[in-house]
Amino acid sequence: MAHVGAKQILSKARQEGYGVPCLLAGNLEMLIGAVQAAEAVGAPLILAYNAQVTPQIPMHLIAPAMVKAAESACISVATILDHGADLASVEQAIACGFSTVMYDGSSLPFEENMRRTHEVVRIAHAHGVDVEGELGAVGGSSVELGYGYVHGEFTDPDQAVEFVTRTGVDVLAISFGNLHGLYDGAPDLDLARVRAIAGRIAAPLAMHGASGLPDATYAAVIGAGISKINYYTAMARTVTHSLRDVLAAAEDTDLVYHHVIALTIERFASETRRLLHLLRKPIAAAD
Numbered sequence: 001m002a003h004v005g006a007k008q009i010l011s012k013a014r015q016e017g018y019g020v021p022c023l024l025a026g027n028l029e030m031l032i033g034a035v036q037a038a039e040a041v042g043a044p045l046i047l048a049y050n051a052q053v054t055p056q057i058p059m060h061l062i063a064p065a066m067v068k069a070a071e072s073a074c075i076s077v078a079t080i081l082d083h084g085a086d087l088a089s090v091e092q093a094i095a096c097g098f099s100t101v102m103y104d105g106s107s108l109p110f111e112e113n114m115r116r117t118h119e120v121v122r123i124a125h126a127h128g129v130d131v132e133g134e135l136g137a138v139g140g141s142s143v144e145l146g147y148g149y150v151h152g153e154f155t156d157p158d159q160a161v162e163f164v165t166r167t168g169v170d171v172l173a174i175s176f177g178n179l180h181g182l183y184d185g186a187p188d189l190d191l192a193r194v195r196a197i198a199g200r201i202a203a204p205l206a207m208h209g210a211s212g213l214p215d216a217t218y219a220a221v222i223g224a225g226i227s228k229i230n231y232y233t234a235m236a237r238t239v240t241h242s243l244r245d246v247l248a249a250a251e252d253t254d255l256v257y258h259h260v261i262a263l264t265i266e267r268f269a270s271e272t273r274r275l276l277h278l279l280r281k282p283i284a285a286a287d
């Protein structure tokens, strides 16, 4: 239908009370599986490139495929640079044609994060590209498996208002007990904090580290005001376990690599379909 900025997709989702997954699409199997599923369900989607998770796949090679997939999809698709670390990577993403860039200055002092994010917004908006900023640090890691070991710093609602007003970001990633990677037991999410922030800013809110939560939790976080759901680790594990079983059972068969490609696409698509249905359940299911 259209390759659009994340703001358009997320503003509609916020208004209508559902969540939109942001899925890593750093290789063709992930990309094709995600788009196939979204088209089958008829749901919008955000496709992300993360240089930390797939450093072997250069942005300039995969980005054109992501953009082309978004342009030719029969649903609305946004493309985003995930966790842009500096101005150079943001500028590369804009040149590659992404509709949205994330600049992550969350490890910087508040004023410096605002100053640099504002500069990214100025450059990106001049190209018609949306910007996601992050305030308060989301801990954990999606790169190495293991339970979240870096604890985040929760987002302050007053600072969130000032940050969005002064930077002009279109989407804000917040920290309220969420962690990248795997959770060690049930996460302790501060949904009152999400409601407090969502009640005071118009920009849609993003939850990073949203994978592997109990099913009912998604409706709860969406009901509290989260619109963008960054989801990776749980899906990557499920697909990997499934492939491992198939490969282990295939020792004496004539399974070859292109069968594995087809299977990988199919598994990413089925996991994406499951997630899309989960995020589009009515808010009333939450509590």
Ligand SMILES: [Zn+2]
Pocket: 083, 138, 180, 208, 209, 230
């Ligand atoms: Zn993240």
